[in-house]
Amino acid sequence: MSKDRRRTEPHIAGLRAALFGRFRSWLGEVLGVELEPTVDISCAKYEYTDVLLCHDDELEGRRVAFILYLVPPWQSSDGGTLDLYTTDSNFQPQSIVKSLIPSLNTLVLFEVSPVSFHQVSEVLTQDKCRLSLSGWFHGPSLERPRRHIEPPVPRSPHLPRDETLLLEWVNPVYLDISYQEQIQEEFEDSSEIQLKDFLKEEKFMEVREALRLTQIQWTRRGPPNKRCYEAASLDTLPQCVSACWELLRSEAFFLLLSNFTGLRLHYLCPADDDNDSKDEEKEDVLDGKAMGSSTESPSANTSREKEPSTPVCCGELRRWSHGDYTLLHDAEAARAEYALDLVLPFCGADWQSEFGGFTCYVANEEDEELLTVYPEDNSLALVYRDKETLKFVKHVNHKSSSGSANSFYDFSFVYYE
Template identity: 40%
Template sequence: MSESPNLLRNFDNFIINQLKESYKTKSDITNLKGVSLFHEPFTHCVINDLVSDSNFVNDLNAEIVAKLKYHEKNNDLYKFHQTKDLGKNKSKHLSQFRDQFLYGQFLDFLKQMTDIDLSSTKIDVTSSKYEHTDYLLCHDDNINKDLHGRRIAFIYYLVPDDWNSDGSDGGNLDLFSVNDKLEPIDIVKSLIPKRNSLAFFEVSDRSFHQVAEVLAKNKTRLSINGWFHGPVNPKAVRKAEIPQELSSYQDVEPDQFFDWITEKYLKPINQTGIQMKFSSSSEIKLDKIFHNLKYEQTSKELESENIKWIRKGPYNRRNYEIADPESLPDIVKELSKVLTSDFMGLTLSNMTGLALHASVPKNKPDDDDNDEDDYSDEEDEENECENGEDDEFESDFESEVNANDVEPSENKRKLEQEEENDGSKPCSSSSLNKKLKSTESEQEVENTDTQTNSENVKNIEEPKEYGNPKFHCEVRRWKQGEYTLITDDDDDIKKEALDLMLFFGCKNWSINCGGNISYIARDEDSELLTVNPEENCMALVYRDTETLRFTKFVNSELNKINSNGCFYEIYIVYYE
């Protein structure tokens, strides 16, 4: 066994000078004694047969597998296993590879080739293990905040000898091109892992890359990887995204609205019961929200080949498809219109207590505590859903999202009592406004009659603040490789909102496929809430500015349970 694996033993000064000149002039070199150096989309290099002693490679591989402890890493950006930093690991072959090679021969080689003053005391080293459906999504490695930090990233591959060279095993190192805003827009090159090869690239504002999903079932993408540190260039200031355009509610005929929503969700007493549940957890799942025939027709029409799907990026924020609204089938347009109508705003206000309709006053922060005392046990029993179906509105979500509790106002309770005898359909928004004004006028008269009593002066209501509700709507298609990521500067997270999620074509969906929506608290890793795609089920989630959301990476398992290889979502965000 070689005591000192040597990269440079077969390289003379002519080859070193060729590589150095290529690095300086940005000219490409292909397979110069196993070394290839390219400069698009950013400077990167691949060295094949890095260590000449195959016994050392095999012993290093076996030692890593037997002795290192890997920890699961799983969030919006990645899913794989990784060790802690190996800078002080004393295993025989690993320490030799680190101390004699990374800190010795290879460091000297990089300094000569790049003419960068790399640190001889600071190299980050870990080992990563990617198995079936694991991945690492688009990022640039550039977390540098000082003038000294990550300068060159490296990956030494210890994949099996039979790792397919055609890329069919997955796990490729994909490289992205960027636009003039330094946003990653396209995968322009894929480096396929090969045993005993090493890839490295210079970390910069342009070095966007990802580890593609591992498709092989019985092979492990094993590597030793990390960063050489050195002087870095100041980070470029990226322009903020243009905020998404918000719209006002659309007009629909009452019958059109009633044709979609099932009867039980239109009864005021049931809406009050839903609001009671929503106010305690800020989320709820409404099963069988639509008439089955309408839902099934919509599901079928979403598969139409006439729909124009447009990829929405950039890759470091999101990767999924949205439908061109003009290309949608009529029934999908109709549903989108119903969900963004004045009637829907009113219904959601009744179900959530939020001011999602112009006639509903905004809730004040201190209203919650006061409202709690307004309910007696008898009133709680009266607000149970009809026929004892209280459990019908129980949320199956696993956790909670923190938000203000909201209770129905006294005016709304009076209105619900009036409407209870009107049948299953709520009144129109115009008649509702009249009723609200009527009940408010009655209350004003009552307050006037009691103003002589000093104790009741405190009960005079302050002027109410009414909202100006807006929404943003997208019809989405989710396929293998698609996702959304958490980014702190998204305009979407800067204000409180109600998320509505409605899924189609997900009958056989399972958690192993990805595509579920996770809600987490800012600066926290643990999930607060998970929303899973379900047929004919509307999920409502209220989130404040400290609550973030992302859609988990959709992996290749979806293709096995869904013949179309996709499912659909109508996502609407409502603002008060």
């Protein structure tokens, strides 16, 4: 509101005076709460494919949210509705219980609370603009229950599968030792790499067709303030898809990743004592320059790396369609750790970057975007991130519904030394 205080146009000054004065006093009387003189207010402009995903508005001092719509005639088919969520026993959002269609000169008010989850649904019209004034009246916050903590995702060591699996599935060029050394050198420079045509073409095509044609059971992952996409039930995978899953969890693949990255994901990977200078160079790159901004000292990181541990992984087979996404959230930041991310997409040539569904890496508590990884058929993406690096998948927007490629699939794994 600080910028608006300098504005002198009559319509802005009049609205400000109305909200700050008699209306605030009346609202406080209705609620039985003494609202503070300070009012946050801003203008929001939503156009085609713009969306504001599920959140609760809770921030210190916010007590009542308001929205004043300045829209042309609007219908539900135009999108841009204000969607309100039910919550479960853990105070997490579940499903949309009410959708409010924007209407000119309509003021919407709702109390900010631990369960005030809402979203602005994606604007679907290309001909209209959803314009509104919105903000918060401040007052004493409601007591918030203890935040629900999700159980950690189970991790597993590698499956006892030998190099026969690699020879069956992986493009032979990536099994060449000298080429693996080139890949590792590039990876150590940037902490990320994309390996195109990673699977043998016939294997890739077989899995892609099976994903599209078979009756795999998919489960919606939530809650919507953290994620919204579908994950496959592993016991319903067709044989070739299950075999690809086993490949990514196999001992031979752990060793291959070690050769690609220099990370110790297998006991045959050289230890620090075998190659001190190379590891020191790698630590400098991974902890500073590349995917993160960790302030942990190299010596502290060296002691961390020398601690004996069993490499493990966790993974999902995911399906992405219109409306799917993941979000950054506090719990993810609290649990962030050193890890190697792997994504292997099956998206088809028609999938375009403007549809969304790409993975963004950002520095924690900063606006800086470190890296964007776009889904590309049979292109294995590897990204090493530190404790200060978070990731999210961009909302899949309405443009994805216009063509033949209205969804895509990926294997998503995380490996830990």
